Amino acid sequence: MSGAYVAEKPVAEILTEAIKKGFKEKNISVGNNNDYILKSELEKLDYEAISGFSTVQLIPQITVKFQLVDKDGKVVWTDIITGKANTKSIKFEKFLPPAIDNLIEQLVNNPEFLNAIK
Numbered sequence: 001m002s003g004a005y006v007a008e009k010p011v012a013e014i015l016t017e018a019i020k021k022g023f024k025e026k027n028i029s030v031g032n033n034n035d036y037i038l039k040s041e042l043e044k045l046d047y048e049a050i051s052g053f054s055t056v057q058l059i060p061q062i063t064v065k066f067q068l069v070d071k072d073g074k075v076v077w078t079d080i081i082t083g084k085a086n087t088k089s090i091k092f093e094k095f096l097p098p099a100i101d102n103l104i105e106q107l108v109n110n111p112e113f114l115n116a117i118k
Helices: 009-025 093-110 111-117
Strands: 036-051 056-070 077-082
Touching: 009 093, 036 077, 036 111, 056 093, 056 111, 077 093, 077 111, 093 111
Parallel strands: none
Antiparallel strands: 036 056, 056 077
């Protein structure tokens, strides 16, 4: 499989929306009055294709470096998280969201991250 995928929205925007949704579901406050800024940097967006007898399984991977920065600019938490998902879809727009969901689930359940924002 080769070529490029052009998303309807930039991946950064898709990721930001997913983070906001994940925070809302976990009751993590976001807004202008917070003491922290969560920075993210897309490290890798890739997939592995595993061919079977009559199907292809795609395992998308999205790797993001997160940093939680306090109001003084000091990094109080940092981690690199990889979201993965197994899917039988061959359409990029179908297999990327489950990988992002997995990434966000890991972020909002990360004990060190949760301790840093308390």
